[in-house]
Amino acid sequence: MPPFKQPRVARVISTLDRVHPLQSPEAVHAIERAASAYHGRPWQASGFTKLDDLASHPCGLFPGEAFSVFAKLGDGEQFRAELLGLDLLRRHVPVPSAIASGITETSSGAVLLLEAIPEIPAAARTEQHWRSIGTALATLHDVQAETFGNAAFDGFFGPLPQDNRPVASGTWADFYAERRLVPRLREAVDEGNLPADLASGVEHLIRRLPSLGGPDPRPSLLHGDAQQNNWLTTGTEAVLIDTAPYFGHPEIDLALLDYFEPIPAVVFEAYRERREIDAGFAERRELWRLHGYLAVIAVDGASAFGRQFVGRLADAVKAYR
Numbered sequence: 001m002p003p004f005k006q007p008r009v010a011r012v013i014s015t016l017d018r019v020h021p022l023q024s025p026e027a028v029h030a031i032e033r034a035a036s037a038y039h040g041r042p043w044q045a046s047g048f049t050k051l052d053d054l055a056s057h058p059c060g061l062f063p064g065e066a067f068s069v070f071a072k073l074g075d076g077e078q079f080r081a082e083l084l085g086l087d088l089l090r091r092h093v094p095v096p097s098a099i100a101s102g103i104t105e106t107s108s109g110a111v112l113l114l115e116a117i118p119e120i121p122a123a124a125r126t127e128q129h130w131r132s133i134g135t136a137l138a139t140l141h142d143v144q145a146e147t148f149g150n151a152a153f154d155g156f157f158g159p160l161p162q163d164n165r166p167v168a169s170g171t172w173a174d175f176y177a178e179r180r181l182v183p184r185l186r187e188a189v190d191e192g193n194l195p196a197d198l199a200s201g202v203e204h205l206i207r208r209l210p211s212l213g214g215p216d217p218r219p220s221l222l223h224g225d226a227q228q229n230n231w232l233t234t235g236t237e238a239v240l241i242d243t244a245p246y247f248g249h250p251e252i253d254l255a256l257l258d259y260f261e262p263i264p265a266v267v268f269e270a271y272r273e274r275r276e277i278d279a280g281f282a283e284r285r286e287l288w289r290l291h292g293y294l295a296v297i298a299v300d301g302a303s304a305f306g307r308q309f310v311g312r313l314a315d316a317v318k319a320y321r
Contacts, residue, residue, distance in 0.1 A: 021058055035064065079102070133238045164179065201321075205290070222245055224243055255289050287320060
């Protein structure tokens with residue numbers, strides 16, 4: 001399963017499947033213990049739905065009385081960063097609530113525990129559901145700061161560390177180059193997934209960022225990984241998940257919304273009802289996707305899924321030559 005999400009269909013574990021690591025007696029006991037503490041009385045899981053095909057970690061849904069638990073198995077450091085990000089965002093937009101401390105430890109690794117969101121699947125979304133994503137993103141971008149980055153904590157973009165430290169110059173071009181493009185380029189090269197001539201093309205483009213990126217905006221609070229699989233929609237609102245927040249150029253989030261798959265135009269229409277989208281965004285869209293392309297190439301570049309992003313990266317580099 002690639003570390004970057006692809007749209008697939010979840011399925012309930014059957015007796016023909018191997019036992020999912022979250023279904024081990026140890027894991028189930030730890031999850032029920034945390035959920036009971038959160039609920040204030042005993043809570044038991046009444047089943048399990050495997051959701052690995054929708055995420056970058058082994059994960060699933062445990063239904064139960066009063067609420068259901070979404071559990072994800074992985075790295076404790078990454079999950080602690082995810083919880084910090086959710087805490088930052090929940091002051092402004094809907095995000096999932098942590099169950100108890102949000103993390104429980106098992107012999108198989110850390111388990112992230114969130115209260116499950118009753119969602120409307122993407123295939124069943126109405127125009128209003130899609131519009132709620134645009135509205136939520138615009139609401140988030142209305143939260144602004146004086147500096148690009150997030151001095152409070154770093155994060156992760158997919159499985160890759162994300163350095164959020166502000167840069168000395170304070171400019172967006174330097175932040176995007178030093179904290180996003182250069183690290184992702186290094187990772188893609190080190191993994192052997194990026195041809196040397198294309199890597200040189202990216203380096204040339206990085207040097208040209210000050211003339212390509214347009215005027216610096218006021219730093220906005222970003223989702224950070226706003227591709228459409230990182231949104232849930234309920235009957236009334238959009239909920240942000242798998243976030244990697246920092247203060248940056250709002251066009252980054254707008255560019256990532258549809259970089260895996262197209263989305264309805266009403267998402268952008270709803271956004272424009274709250275915030276203007278600069279006319280130059282269409283010309284800069286691929287520029288803001290470069291770090292995402294490099295991340296997929298670094299992690300999945302040897303797979304059929306990842307190789308398509310080498311071509312997309314090459315097209316973008318050629319367009320900004």
